[in-house]
Amino acid sequence: MSDSKKQFGVLAEYETVDEILSAAAKVRDAGYTKWDCYTPMPVHGLDDAMGVKQTRLPWFTLCAGLTGASLGLLMQWWMNAVDYPFLTSGKPQWSLPANIPVIFELTILFSALTTFFTMWIMNNLPRWFSPLARVERFARATDDRFFIAIETADPIFNAASAESLLKETGAHAIEAVEDPDESAAPPTWFRHALMIAGTGLIIPLMIIAYARFSTQDQPRIHLVPDMDFQEKYKAQNPSPLFEDGRAARPQLAGTFAMEDDHLVLEDPGYYTGKVDGEYLTEIPMPVTRELLERGRERFMINCAACHGYDGSGNGTVHKRALSLQTAGWIPPSNLHQAYIAAQPKGQQFESISDGIRNMPGYKAAITTEDRWAIVAYLEALQGIEEAGAQQLWGAAPAVEDAGPVDSDPLVAKGRELYTSKTCIACHSLDGTKLVSGSFLGLAGSERKFTDGTTAIADEAYLNESITNPNAKIVEGYTPGLMVIPPITDEEREALVAFIMSLKQ
Amino acid sequence: MHTPEVVREPILATDTAARVSRVGLSVGVLGLLLALALGVSEGDGMRHFFWAYLVAFAYVFTLTLGGMFFVLIQHISGAKWSVTVRRLGEFAMNTVPLLIVMALPFLYPLFTHTGVDEYGGLLWPWIHPHGEHAELVNHKSPFLNTPFFIGRMVFYFAVWMVISRFFMKRSLAQDTDRDPSYPHTVKMRKISAPSIIAFALTLSFAAFDWLMSTDPVWFSTIFGVYIFAGCVLAIHSWIVLCSVFLQKRGYLKDMVNAEHYHDLGKFMLAFTIFWAYIAFSQFMLIWYANIPEETGWFQHRITPAWKGWSYALILTNFAVPFFGILSRHVKRNKTALAFWAAYILIVHFIDLYWIVMPSMDAHHNPFGFMDVCLVVGLFGFFVWAFARQATKNSVLAYGDPKLQDCVAHVNY
Numbered sequence: 001m002s003d004s005k006k007q008f009g010v011l012a013e014y015e016t017v018d019e020i021l022s023a024a025a026k027v028r029d030a031g032y033t034k035w036d037c038y039t040p041m042p043v044h045g046l047d048d049a050m051g052v053k054q055t056r057l058p059w060f061t062l063c064a065g066l067t068g069a070s071l072g073l074l075m076q077w078w079m080n081a082v083d084y085p086f087l088t089s090g091k092p093q094w095s096l097p098a099n100i101p102v103i104f105e106l107t108i109l110f111s112a113l114t115t116f117f118t119m120w121i122m123n124n125l126p127r128w129f130s131p132l133a134r135v136e137r138f139a140r141a142t143d144d145r146f147f148i149a150i151e152t153a154d155p156i157f158n159a160a161s162a163e164s165l166l167k168e169t170g171a172h173a174i175e176a177v178e179d180p181d182e183s184a185a186p187p188t189w190f191r192h193a194l195m196i197a198g199t200g201l202i203i204p205l206m207i208i209a210y211a212r213f214s215t216q217d218q219p220r221i222h223l224v225p226d227m228d229f230q231e232k233y234k235a236q237n238p239s240p241l242f243e244d245g246r247a248a249r250p251q252l253a254g255t256f257a258m259e260d261d262h263l264v265l266e267d268p269g270y271y272t273g274k275v276d277g278e279y280l281t282e283i284p285m286p287v288t289r290e291l292l293e294r295g296r297e298r299f300m301i302n303c304a305a306c307h308g309y310d311g312s313g314n315g316t317v318h319k320r321a322l323s324l325q326t327a328g329w330i331p332p333s334n335l336h337q338a339y340i341a342a343q344p345k346g347q348q349f350e351s352i353s354d355g356i357r358n359m360p361g362y363k364a365a366i367t368t369e370d371r372w373a374i375v376a377y378l379e380a381l382q383g384i385e386e387a388g389a390q391q392l393w394g395a396a397p398a399v400e401d402a403g404p405v406d407s408d409p410l411v412a413k414g415r416e417l418y419t420s421k422t423c424i425a426c427h428s429l430d431g432t433k434l435v436s437g438s439f440l441g442l443a444g445s446e447r448k449f450t451d452g453t454t455a456i457a458d459e460a461y462l463n464e465s466i467t468n469p470n471a472k473i474v475e476g477y478t479p480g481l482m483v484i485p486p487i488t489d490e491e492r493e494a495l496v497a498f499i500m501s502l503k504q
Numbered sequence: 505m506h507t508p509e510v511v512r513e514p515i516l517a518t519d520t521a522a523r524v525s526r527v528g529l530s531v532g533v534l535g536l537l538l539a540l541a542l543g544v545s546e547g548d549g550m551r552h553f554f555w556a557y558l559v560a561f562a563y564v565f566t567l568t569l570g571g572m573f574f575v576l577i578q579h580i581s582g583a584k585w586s587v588t589v590r591r592l593g594e595f596a597m598n599t600v601p602l603l604i605v606m607a608l609p610f611l612y613p614l615f616t617h618t619g620v621d622e623y624g625g626l627l628w629p630w631i632h633p634h635g636e637h638a639e640l641v642n643h644k645s646p647f648l649n650t651p652f653f654i655g656r657m658v659f660y661f662a663v664w665m666v667i668s669r670f671f672m673k674r675s676l677a678q679d680t681d682r683d684p685s686y687p688h689t690v691k692m693r694k695i696s697a698p699s700i701i702a703f704a705l706t707l708s709f710a711a712f713d714w715l716m717s718t719d720p721v722w723f724s725t726i727f728g729v730y731i732f733a734g735c736v737l738a739i740h741s742w743i744v745l746c747s748v749f750l751q752k753r754g755y756l757k758d759m760v761n762a763e764h765y766h767d768l769g770k771f772m773l774a775f776t777i778f779w780a781y782i783a784f785s786q787f788m789l790i791w792y793a794n795i796p797e798e799t800g801w802f803q804h805r806i807t808p809a810w811k812g813w814s815y816a817l818i819l820t821n822f823a824v825p826f827f828g829i830l831s832r833h834v835k836r837n838k839t840a841l842a843f844w845a846a847y848i849l850i851v852h853f854i855d856l857y858w859i860v861m862p863s864m865d866a867h868h869n870p871f872g873f874m875d876v877c878l879v880v881g882l883f884g885f886f887v888w889a890f891a892r893q894a895t896k897n898s899v900l901a902y903g904d905p906k907l908q909d910c911v912a913h914v915n916y
Contacts, residue, residue: 044914058832089794097791100784249796 535881
């Protein structure tokens with residue numbers, strides 16, 4: 001060994017597992033700390049023989065696992081309950097069962113990655129170069145020989161004593177290893193490869209950036225078609241799962257969520273809109289600017305599609321149904337009608353919650369507070385109407401005033417039935433033609449039918465038209481459109497009297 | 505590091521086993537008599553007794569079948585680590601005849617008309633369909649009817665009898681056979697593959713028949729796997745307890761060490777997690793889909809009477825043992841591991857009770873001394889049948905070709 005060159009350490013070669021185990025125990029007992037064993041396969045008991053302490057790695061794994069679990073929970077709480085609350089299947093917005101798979105996955109992900117990379121760091125990996133790799137005999141460490149190397153970096157290292165110690169342990173060969181003083185940096189080819197790969201990574205980023213800020217006239221490429229076109233229930237389509245085409249079983253009458261159970265009993269007014277069968281007349285919470293804003297937002301999301309942005313009943317869905325001439329289409333109500341404005345707030349709330357006529361209930365889609373917010377906004381909207389919403393929103397169908405006072409109680413009852421039995425949906429009182437003809441001036445007029453006959457619209461004719469609307473079809477109208485609400489004979493009589501009173 | 509050559513000789517724990525089996529038998533007889541007396545005094549036509557009996561029966565059944573799985577999986581995988589404790593699994597597996605005798609009392613609720621008017625029968629509600637679900641249950645009668653039910657039961661027992669007898673006999677034969685080609689071990693390895701398929705199917709269907717049909721309108725395809733998770737948990741815990749006990753009495757001293765306990769502990773931890781995974785998988789799909797015919801089962805378990813039990817289950821059967829057995833040091837310390845093994849055997853009962861009893865009464869938790877007497881009693885009989893085999897046979901499969909490897913086994 002020449003002194004001019006730096007020494008890395010002393011290398012000793014052994015032939016069997018037993019030899020290296022006893023040798024390692026001797027080196028350990030000699031008090032060396034900077035040394036290692038190199039074996040072609042895992043050797044049981046080597047840890048003990050070398051005096052390697054129990055690894056601290058599991059603690060890192062445990063902490064990482066707990067971190068992953070907490071982060072998973074926190075993330076979903078933030079996303080689902082705070083930042084972007086979105087009602088799914090009527091479940092609570094922050095519902096733990098849905099979060100557990102993600103918590104589980106993040107626990108595993110954090111533990112696995114932390115274990116992997118901490119193990120690398122604790123083992124000083126990656127190592128680009130070891131002076132031992134320059135020793136020819138050391139190649140057999142991957143095949144059939146066992147080695148111990150004591151390094152000069154050890155505080156008690158002394159070349160002579162280290163060599164004599166290893167000789168005592170029964171080493172078959174002992175060799176001083178030079179430190180060629182090569183750089184421990186990654187090899188050049190590796191750095192080049194890394195640079196090329198790094199540059200290459202920019203390409204997908206650029207493609208993403210390009211895709212985000214440009215428009216395409218081609219449909220997107222479906223890389224995973226069965227994810228893009230899933231066999232699942234789609235809104236407004238029949239579900240193949242159940243005979244009646246619904247995607248989920250309707251809840252049994254009187255069902256409500258367990259958590260709401262006691263709330264409904266504690267505060268029926270707030271949750272159902274009525275107390276002891278009487279509708280609340282006032283909104284059961286302070287009507288603040290925030291509440292109105294919230295109500296406006298919810299109205300635009302949930303109601304405007306049918307009732308229109310101004311509540312006039314002229315929403316997109318309605319317009320579309322008219323343009324398609326959908327048979328049996330019942331137009332959405334004009335929310336400015338006096339009879340709606342005059343309803344107790346609790347009744348409006350109930351209509352939103354449970355639905356009315358062909359409007360579905362929105363209890364499952366809009367939270368209780370938000371439904372009250374919509375009721376509050378509705379009042380404001382009806383106020384705007386008076387203040388000239390027509391200029392604001394464009395022409396809305398004419399609004400009834402408080403209504404003429406009918407001297408005949410039968411006629412008054414008929415006028416009431418006109419709205420409650422939904423005649424109002426298709427027949428106006430001001431001569432405008434909605435879906436069907438106006439009631440104004442109907443009585444006593446001559447009706448021309450599709451079969452060429454004519455008749456005067458008298459009481460008998462009106463009675464027949466309410467009972468059996470398709471008996472005679474007036475020219476220019478479609479048969480089968482009129483939906484007959486359940487109606488008693490007295491009610492029909494009142495309606496006919498009301499229509500007769502509109503004689504011109 | 506070389507382990508000295510193992511001495512291949514039988515380890516006979518005759519006296520200890522005889523004492524234990526006597527204790528088991530006395531506990532069994534006492535528990536059963538006490539439970540019978542308590543059951544009669546309840547004045548419900550023994551309804552509570554039979555439901556609690558089903559829980560206790562399920563407890564023994566999961567131990568026996570757990571033993572069968574343990575033996576089969578060691579053979580099919582050619583496991584070395586488990587050779588020194590495999591005989592304990594074989595003893596557990598070989599208690600099938602006891603299981604058959606224990607099943608005989610079920611004939612009473614199956615054939616009697618007692619309690620039909622008051623509660624719609626003494627045990628499985630499909631025997632006498634009644635109430636709001638009668639029509640639906642009648643619809644299932646091609647499967648859920650008494651003759652077919654008994655036929656299936658006989659079939660399961662026959663399959664288990666064949667499997668357990670075969671593996672017990674061959675294993676004992678291997679002990680004394682010095683043929684260097686180890687024909688018995690080779691044969692067992694071959695037969696273990698079809699056996700494990702038969703095991704999986706019979707266990708699942710037995711779980712459907714005996715436990716799931718306590719709520720005959722409910723169904724869950726993963727239910728058999730859920731019961732299986734309990735079986736595996738129970739048997740590993742039982743083997744740990746037996747092995748620690750035997751070592752305390754001076755047997756298996758050089759045969760089972762920290763490495764083997766470490767592995768048994770790993771399975772206890774793994775199947776604690778697996779149990780939670782399966783239990784949650786079953787729950788989450790039902791919770792998400794929210795279809796009434798599926799949610800009913802869980803609805804019955806979150807009533808005021810059972811809510812506490814259900815939430816406690818998450819803690820007692822998952823959270824507590826998970827952190828309890830997580831550490832390597834616990835798994836390698838046989839005293840600590842024996843504590844957790846006993847703990848798991850106790851909470852295993854909590855799980856089975858939760859599976860069965862809310863189906864009897866969703867609005868009232870009848871848990872009482874009789875339930876404890878029954879499960880302790882039937883468990884006593886199991887211990888009797890288990891230990892009786894150790895009075896005649898070696899507690900070590902000393903002729904196994906992998907015995908040396910097993911003793912030398914080291915965890916990385």
